[in-house]
Amino acid sequence: MSAAYQACLNPQCAATFDTRQVLTSCPECGRLLDVRYDWNRIAVPDELRWFETRWSGRRNPLDFSGVWRFRELLNFAADDEIVTIGEGQTILQQNDRLAAQMNMRAGRLHLQYEGLNPSGSFKDNGMTAASTHARLVGAKMTACASTGNTSASLAIYAGVSGLFQCVVFVGSGRIAYGKLSQALDYGARTLQIRGDFDDALARVREICSRYPIYLCNSVNPFRLEGQKTIMLRVLEGLGWEVPDWIVVPGGNLGNCSAFGKAFMELKELGLIDRVPRLAVINASGARTLDVLVNEYGVTWNGGEPDQAAIARYFREMDERSERARTLASAIEINRPVNLEKALRAIDVCDGVVRSVTDQAIVDARAMIAAAGFGCEPASGATIAGVRLLREEGVIDADDRVVCVLTGHQLKDPDLTVAYHTGDAELRNRKLIPSGVTQTPLANTPIVVDNDVSAILEALELPADVMAR
Numbered sequence: 001m002s003a004a005y006q007a008c009l010n011p012q013c014a015a016t017f018d019t020r021q022v023l024t025s026c027p028e029c030g031r032l033l034d035v036r037y038d039w040n041r042i043a044v045p046d047e048l049r050w051f052e053t054r055w056s057g058r059r060n061p062l063d064f065s066g067v068w069r070f071r072e073l074l075n076f077a078a079d080d081e082i083v084t085i086g087e088g089q090t091i092l093q094q095n096d097r098l099a100a101q102m103n104m105r106a107g108r109l110h111l112q113y114e115g116l117n118p119s120g121s122f123k124d125n126g127m128t129a130a131s132t133h134a135r136l137v138g139a140k141m142t143a144c145a146s147t148g149n150t151s152a153s154l155a156i157y158a159g160v161s162g163l164f165q166c167v168v169f170v171g172s173g174r175i176a177y178g179k180l181s182q183a184l185d186y187g188a189r190t191l192q193i194r195g196d197f198d199d200a201l202a203r204v205r206e207i208c209s210r211y212p213i214y215l216c217n218s219v220n221p222f223r224l225e226g227q228k229t230i231m232l233r234v235l236e237g238l239g240w241e242v243p244d245w246i247v248v249p250g251g252n253l254g255n256c257s258a259f260g261k262a263f264m265e266l267k268e269l270g271l272i273d274r275v276p277r278l279a280v281i282n283a284s285g286a287r288t289l290d291v292l293v294n295e296y297g298v299t300w301n302g303g304e305p306d307q308a309a310i311a312r313y314f315r316e317m318d319e320r321s322e323r324a325r326t327l328a329s330a331i332e333i334n335r336p337v338n339l340e341k342a343l344r345a346i347d348v349c350d351g352v353v354r355s356v357t358d359q360a361i362v363d364a365r366a367m368i369a370a371a372g373f374g375c376e377p378a379s380g381a382t383i384a385g386v387r388l389l390r391e392e393g394v395i396d397a398d399d400r401v402v403c404v405l406t407g408h409q410l411k412d413p414d415l416t417v418a419y420h421t422g423d424a425e426l427r428n429r430k431l432i433p434s435g436v437t438q439t440p441l442a443n444t445p446i447v448v449d450n451d452v453s454a455i456l457e458a459l460e461l462p463a464d465v466m467a468r
């Protein structure tokens with residue numbers, strides 16, 4: 001028997017299950033499950049610095065992986081069961097230019113760039129863990145619903161490992177082309193459901209509950225175990241010092257939940273002496289967490305969040321036929337499945353939740369690209385959130401802040417080009433209905449005749465260059 005087990009999040013229920021069982025909710029009470037560990041039976045190192053010893057073993061794929069070199073902290077599989085494709089080779093970059101733009105001191109703002117993962121988003125951190133569990137239980141077929149990146153990630157793991165078939169469900173019309181092209185290229189059977197992400201997830205859950213198909217959405221507790229390691233790499237990048245803030249976009253809320261769990265466990269193990277604060281940033285067209293926390297006053301409440309208030313909000317949303325709507329398609333989700341775990345993370349990390357407009361998101365995205373890393377719109381929510389929290393005085397100029405850039409710039413090049421090309425393109429690409437009417441950071445391409453003098457004129461070269 002391994003030292004890991006699954007446990008119900010509900011303290012009244014507290015049911016536990018073997019890791020060999022395939023579950024996405026508690027069979028007793030229906031709430032979410034956690035993977036937990038009997039830490040006494042695991043050789044957890046005394047200090048985080050120990051994990052640096054793994055660097056010298058980088059020819060071993062498990063030590064090379066930015067997820068599995070921390071495997072003592074997600075110890076649910078034997079070494080020879082692990083499915084890895086070299087995920088997690090990501091960068092923590094200190095960005096003083098953005099810090100200055102946010103009125104912060106130099107050296108205080110950092111970007112954790114998860115776009116460097118094999119499929120171009122942080123999802124690979126989770127999918128390596130879910131794929132490992134799928135292998136461990138002998139799954140032959142896997143599935144997910146996706147706004148794009150989950151499908152790209154699952155498809156690459158299924159394709160490279162050759163261990164299982166994979167089907168992905170995407171909403172129709174809303175998926176960024178970079179992401180759709182990946183699912184197709186990696187060979188996933190791709191279903192475009194006539195509906196949005198919330199619909200696609202409901203359907204895939206129905207189907208996976210009836211047939212032996214292994215579900216890889218973030219209701220899968222094993223997936224979130226892999227995503228904990230993003231925070232371990234952040235700590236590693238900071239020389240094992242705990243930052244003041246982690247800022248992350250919130251969609252289905254798996255990532256912020258995993259971060260909270262990581263810090264909860266590290267604290268429990270005595271591997272850190274304090275936890276950072278967490279800022280979860282919603283898009284204003286998909287702000288369920290923001291509303292529930294800041295308007296309905298819903299909290300973790302020792303594992304008993306106010307279910308009546310949550311149900312009331314969802315009912316009201318249905319009555320208004322309200323659907324999630326944002327250009328940041330990765331966070332275009334109105335019924336976040338990890339809501340309760342996110343509430344726990346907010347509790348553990350003294351977190352805050354905010355929402356930012358699409359205009360703020362696309363401007364922040366352009367600002368990040370000009371200063372450091374190209375990222376997709378959802379990731380832009382982080383800097384838009386920092387700006388807001390700086391204005392509110394919640395984040396201090398001297399605080400050490402880490403923004404998690406969740407996905408790569410090339411996931412959604414249409415939006416980037418539309419932003420830089422300006423008016424006509426904005427209209428063509430339907431950015432305006434989404435509230436984006438300005439492009440203050442546009443770097444517009446110049447159309448010019450195929451002629452040297454016309455080109456020289458367009459170049460607007462400075463006089464000293466022209467004088468040569």
Ligand SMILES: *Cc1c(COP(=O)(O)O)cnc(C)c1O
Pocket residue numbers: 121122123149150218249250251252253254255256330331376378379406407408
């Ligand atoms: C999935 C995703 C998110 C949202 O993460 P959740 O865990 O669903 O909250 C944000 N950004 C990108 C790029 C994503 O792919």
Ligand SMILES: [Zn+2]
Pocket residue numbers: 008009010013014015026027028029030031
């Ligand atoms: Zn239960």
